[in-house]
Amino acid sequence: MSTPKNILMLPGDGIGPEVMGEVARIITWMNDKLGSGFVVEQDLVGGSCYDVHGCAVTDATMAKAHAADAVLLGAVGGPKWDNVAREHRPEAGLLRLRKEMDLFANLRPALVFDALIDASTLKPEVVRGLDIMIVRELTAGVYFGQPRGEDVRGGVRYGFDTQIYSQPEIERVARVAFELAKKRRGKVMSVEKANVMESGVFWREIVTALHKAEYPDVTLGHMYADNCAMQLVRNPGQFDVIVTDNLFGDILSDCAAMLTGSLGMLPSASLGARDAKTGKIPAMYEPVHGSAPDIAGQGKANPLATILSHSMMLRYSFDMAAEADRLDQAVQNVLAKGLRTADIMSDGCTLVSTSGMGNAVIKEMEALG
Ligand code: IPM
Ligand code: MG
Numbered sequence: 001m002s003t004p005k006n007i008l009m010l011p012g013d014g015i016g017p018e019v020m021g022e023v024a025r026i027i028t029w030m031n032d033k034l035g036s037g038f039v040v041e042q043d044l045v046g047g048s049c050y051d052v053h054g055c056a057v058t059d060a061t062m063a064k065a066h067a068a069d070a071v072l073l074g075a076v077g078g079p080k081w082d083n084v085a086r087e088h089r090p091e092a093g094l095l096r097l098r099k100e101m102d103l104f105a106n107l108r109p110a111l112v113f114d115a116l117i118d119a120s121t122l123k124p125e126v127v128r129g130l131d132i133m134i135v136r137e138l139t140a141g142v143y144f145g146q147p148r149g150e151d152v153r154g155g156v157r158y159g160f161d162t163q164i165y166s167q168p169e170i171e172r173v174a175r176v177a178f179e180l181a182k183k184r185r186g187k188v189m190s191v192e193k194a195n196v197m198e199s200g201v202f203w204r205e206i207v208t209a210l211h212k213a214e215y216p217d218v219t220l221g222h223m224y225a226d227n228c229a230m231q232l233v234r235n236p237g238q239f240d241v242i243v244t245d246n247l248f249g250d251i252l253s254d255c256a257a258m259l260t261g262s263l264g265m266l267p268s269a270s271l272g273a274r275d276a277k278t279g280k281i282p283a284m285y286e287p288v289h290g291s292a293p294d295i296a297g298q299g300k301a302n303p304l305a306t307i308l309s310h311s312m313m314l315r316y317s318f319d320m321a322a323e324a325d326r327l328d329q330a331v332q333n334v335l336a337k338g339l340r341t342a343d344i345m346s347d348g349c350t351l352v353s354t355s356g357m358g359n360a361v362i363k364e365m366e367a368l369g
Pocket of ligand 1: 091
């Protein structure tokens with residue numbers, strides 16, 4: 001039996017608990033069959049936490065998140081909490097986890113599975129074989145910049161936020177992008193709006209200097225964010241790794257996600273810096289999709305993005321590449337056999353429920369043994 005691997009599971013709201021339930025079953029299977037040694041604790045986040053504790057995440061849960069080897073999160077939010085004060089909205093729980101765990105690098109792979117090529121709204125020849133990694137800065141920029149708020153100036157009301165980046169904040173996320181590119185196709189596209197924003201000019205300068213000093217073998221390009229959005233739908237195959245700020249990364253990753261056919265397929269990893277003493281990298285894994293309250297509790301949700309987030313956890317937090325490969329392959333096989341949840345359904349395929357998809361993945365895991 002290997003050393004215990006402590007996972008904090010935060011299913012959250014909407015479809016979060018359903019899709020996380022499938023990962024919980026996969027973890028149980030891995031413990032029973034592979035002796036993986038996962039120790040799982042569950043807790044509340046988002047609206048479901050607000051309903052019980054009056055806030056989107058408690059201090060006690062934050063302490064558990066810091067102590068865990070990895071956090072697995074489902075999804076947060078829903079119309080039920082639309083009128084809750086902003087600091088207690090479900091999203092605030094997610095933002096607190098990201099900020100306080102210092103998860104500055106958000107890895108969002110956009111991968112087109114061959115079996116799902118027809119699920120994309122783009123032509124098959126545009127998206128076939130697509131494999132993009134978006135590295136989104138996650139703990140700074142306009143999401144957290146000060147000052148922010150509302151003001152009355154000269155009798156006129158204003159609302160404002162601040163886009164601000166320090167040199168170390170840019171360097172550390174760019175470094176993650178360069179390192180990933182070295183293990184991929186060796187290309188990084190840095191994205192900002194240097195044509196209109198001071199922070200964009202600064203971003204470009206810092207990334208360029210880091211490239212010259214430490215990563216001359218990686219091919220670096222620069223693109224304005226609006227052009228990048230257009231290029232993603234025009235010719236996505238030109239991209240390998242994209243590195244960008246918090247807000248542009250939020251928008252561009254949704255765009256990249258849809259190239260693959262469904263948000264229901266996309267995992268993500270949010271990573272911090274390795275602790276010099278313990279060697280631990282703070283990490284949280286979550287699907288890119290939201291809580292989809294309209295289909296919650298109906299067994300219709302696609303659990304694959306969360307299952308693939310678990311696979312990223314195996315790879316990045318636990319050095320379990322063989323197990324991650326096996327899980328990824330199981331997902332591919334299930335899709336190749338024509339099993340589909342409603343969001344990726346197409347002619348001639350078999351419609352399955354959330355748990356039907358989970359069962360099929362576990363069965364494939366067995367078969368790949
Ligand atoms: C995401 C989401 C979040 C974000 C929301 C829920 C706060 O859109 O993870 O992409 O804007 O970062
Ligand atoms: Mg988003």
